[in-house]
Amino acid sequence: MKKIVHLFILLFLIALGLNAQTLQSPNGQLKATFNIDNGIPTYQLVYKDKQVLKPGKMGLELFNEKDLIHNFSVIDTKTLSFDETWQPVWGEEKEIRNHYNEMEITLLQKETERKMIIRFRLFDDGLGFRYEFPEQANLTHFVVKEERTQFAMTGDHTAFWIPGDYDTQEYDYTTSKLSEIRGLMKQAITPNASQTPFSDTGVQTALMMKTDDGLYINLHEAALVEYSCMHLNLNDTTFVFESHLTPDTQGRKGYLQTPCVSPWRTIIVSDDARDILLSRITLNLNEPCKLEDTSWIKPVKYVGVWWEMITGKSTWAYCDLPSVKLGITDYSKVKPNGKHGANNENVKKHIDFAAKHGFDQVLVEGWNIGWEDWFGKSKDYVFDFLTPYPDFDIDMLNDYAHSKGVKLLMHHETSSSVRNYERHMEKAYNLMNQYGYTAVKSGYVGNILPRGEYHYGQWLVNHYLYAIKQAAEHHIMVNAHEAVRPTGLCRTYPNLIGNESARGTEYQAFGGSKPNHTTILPFTRLIGGPMDYTPGIFEMDIEKINPDNKSHVNATLANQLALYVTMYSPLQMAADLPENYARFPDAFQFIKDVAIDWDETKVLEAEPGEYITYARKAKGKNEWFVGCTNGYDRRESKIAFDFLEKGKKYEATIYSDTKASHYKTNPQAYQIRKIKVTATSRLTQYCAPGGGYSIHIREL
Incomplete structure (x- = not known):
């Protein structure tokens, strides 16, 4: 009987194994x-x-x-x-x-x-x-x-x-x-x-x-x-x-x-x-690049007329009308609200700032008509993506930017009226080609039209890819906000140069994000592709920008610098107001210097929710940049410089927290020092709560 049972078990296991691969x-x-x-x-x-x-x-x-x-x-x-x-x-x-x-x-x-x-x-x-x-x-x-x-x-x-x-x-x-x-x-x-x-x-x-x-x-x-x-x-x-x-x-x-x-x-x-x-x-796991010519795709470091609207200092809308209709509302006959950010003088100021400090492009949001009642109205024909407000002289500003060696970065907020965007897309991309815009930031804020569809459904997934393909035909790079999270399609269509699709810096002006937020995002959102996180905020007390906004940026200044290394993107923004960078010119130097395209990447230490330290080698240069972002608890980061070339000497400029730094109580305390390092050097660096450090390493 035992032999029969054993034989049965053996036959069962053999049968099971026939299906197992x-x-x-x-x-x-x-x-x-x-x-x-x-x-x-x-x-x-x-x-x-x-x-x-x-x-x-x-x-x-x-x-x-x-x-x-x-x-x-x-x-x-x-x-x-x-x-x-x-x-x-x-x-x-x-x-x-x-x-x-x-x-x-x-x-x-x-x-x-x-x-x-x-x-x-x-x-x-x-x-x-x-x-x-x-x-x-x-x-x-x-x-x-x-x-x-x-x-x-x-x-x-x-x-x-x-x-x-x-x-x-x-x-x-x-x-x-x-x-x-x-x-x-x-x-x-x-x-x-x-x-x-x-x-x-x-x-x-x-x-x-x-x-x-x-x-x-x-x-x-x-x-x-x-x-x-x-x-x-x-x-x-x-x-x-x-x-x-x-x-x-x-x-x-x-x-x-x-x-x-x-x-x-x-x-x-x-x-x-x-x-x-x-x-x-x-x-x-994505298909190889499908674009025959990619020579026009270039990483971008930019500034913009954006943070002032996010904080509430200025507005996207030109006037205070409760309702507007494109083709009917005559903006030349209405009184401006006096807070419109995308005006000629302000945009020229940002162009001058970009030119002076070596930035490639200037993003301008709120340049086109329709912003007065764009949100929450389930409005189909909300923007035409073509017609500027009276105080945004697109010809003059474009010529002025190009004369300074700077380009403007187009903004297309669709208000999630997807059919309307596709209705205007060809003309909008043609307008960009006419004026030499090479990149567009698109947005999908609000509930999707057609009504009942969702941002992450098949219908919208198809739309996002359609927009990327159409943009490629016009040699336009796409930075899509509120779109479906990335899944590596930037390999196949590298003109998809950035996405938001996560809680970005703007939420620091909407009440704040957790101090360890950026120690998690590289393990989650960035697994699918780069994020336009819009880092670089130097003034953490938003009330100083807009007295009606009591928000606080939950990060130290040193942490904000490190994000340019830890939050990978070939599209990086210096998001704060130019006047705030003027207050800290020595810290701002790191944002000017940091690369946005890389030959090598190393992770020196990492623990999700606690800390991340990257080292990256700039494209085509013997320069390295190190960035460390820290979570809730103060700690000492200990790293080795064994990624450097043996036998060579380097100078490392370290931008770090001080012992007094704290994301809530003392966020702007930082220090800068220079040390000599080689491939055998070691560093122990203090990191404050919500803090971090960054390093620029040059060969001597």
């Missing part, structure tokens, strides 16, 4: 296993013999059709190894290695004779997988009711999260155990111009976690194209996340036609937090 990373430290469990595809992940993900289910639920979850069997498996090195148009390093082992599993649903492919790519630092639907007779057009991909955590991890929301990512991060998310959700949902939370345990990607035994895990997606943005819904009893796609007005999650693919689902994992920041999985 294992893939190893190139260095052998990661193992992904695919299996069919009672007809349902599952996968799991192991790192250095530690389980990262328990078996999780895979598949899609469809509208009015049998799901793509059950009754599958494996009919084919293919594997390959891939290794290449590619050069980004701009980036954190000159070259990026794309090295992975791949497993392609073809599944057949016998009852329907439909095929689905699941493609796994396992890198040394994580896993990417996606669903592929080949052209076939029994699956042509189909509607997704929900994607049912699971990410099965092994325990109650610490998470750095923001609420799941169809319309915004502009939240402060909450740090908690997974089991605490439900209880903290209500207070985590703070007001926004447009927001649609969907669950008491729903969170957004990129989601950063840390396990009790020291593993760092990041969940995100890559190559979001013709699909809805993914959120994660947590079962806080089992600690299993399940994908939750953004719906449309009818509650449907995506309209697909074969052949097609889903975005990649990504899991980055390491026992060293620095590896998460250095991972290039998101970029590598």
Whole structure:
């Protein structure tokens, strides 16, 4: 009898093993296993013999059709190894290695004779997988009711999260155990111009976690194209996340036609937090650049007529009319409000400032008619993106800027009236070409029109990419604010030079952000691509700019300098008012000097929510810049300069907090000193609460 039982168990294990497929990373430290469990595809992940993900289910639920979850069997498996090195148009390093082992599993649903492919790519630092639907007779057009991909955590991890929301990512991060998310959700949902939370345990990607035994895990997606943005819904009893796609007005999650693919689902994992920041999985899972000529794409350092409106010192609107209609309202006959920021004199002042200090461009918001009743009115024909206000002489200002070697940076606030933007887009881009504008900051503030659509649904995802493609035809770079979070598409379309899609510096004037906010963003928002964070605020007391605004910037001045290194972007703004920089010319020098395109990037130390220290080598120069941002607690940062070339001597200019610095009580206390360093040097540097430091290193 015992022999029969043992034989039965052996046969069962053999049968189970027939469906199991294992893939190893190139260095052998990661193992992904695919299996069919009672007809349902599952996968799991192991790192250095530690389980990262328990078996999780895979598949899609469809509208009015049998799901793509059950009754599958494996009919084919293919594997390959891939290794290449590619050069980004701009980036954190000159070259990026794309090295992975791949497993392609073809599944057949016998009852329907439909095929689905699941493609796994396992890198040394994580896993990417996606669903592929080949052209076939029994699956042509189909509607997704929900994607049912699971990410099965092994325990109650610490998470750095923001609420799941169809319309915004502009939240402060909450740090908690997974089991605490439900209880903290209500207070985590703070007001926004447009927001649609969907669950008491729903969170957004990129989601950063840390396990009790020291593993760092990041969940995100890559190559979001013709699909809805993914959120994660947590079962806080089992600690299993399940994908939750953004719906449309009818509650449907995506309209697909074969052949097609889903975005990649990504899991980055390491026992060293620095590896998460250095991972290039998101970029590598996107297609290579599709633009034949990229010579016109140039990183940009800019100033702008912006912070004064954000703080309330001046206005976007020209006058105080309660209602305006484009083509009917005659602005020449109305009285100006006297606070309009985009006026000729003010813009010329910013152009002069940019020219004097070596900035490339000047952003001007509120230059075009329509701002008087732009927000919250569900207004379709709100802007034409062509007609300037009477006090903004576009011809004169453009000529003046060019005479100073400076360009203006265009602003297109759509007010989320997407059809209206597409209606005017060609003429608006032509206007930019006419005047030599090379970059546009677009915005999507407010609820989406058509009414009922969401910022992160398939319809809007398609629009954002359409705008990027159209801009590329006009040789225009795009910096999209309030758009869907980046998923590495800047590799394919490098004219997507920046995004906001997170809680940026503007919220420091709306009540403030947490002092450790920028020690989390590189682990979350920046996993998908660069952020136009708009750093560089020197006056922390907003009341000194606008007596009616009692907000306070929760950072030290030294922290603000470090952001130019830690918050990567090829589009960097010196966001404060010119007069505030004039008060601190020695500190402002770092903003003038810091590079915005890099040959090498190192992470010297990192712990999410606590501190991050980067070292970056400027493109084409033997100059390095170091930036450290610190969280709530004072600490001593200890770094080595072993990234420098051996045998050479360097001078390091250090911009740092003092022992008296504090983000709340003494934010403008800083010191500057110069030291000599080599590749064998070490540095111990004090960091204040909400503080940090930056270093400019030149070869002697």
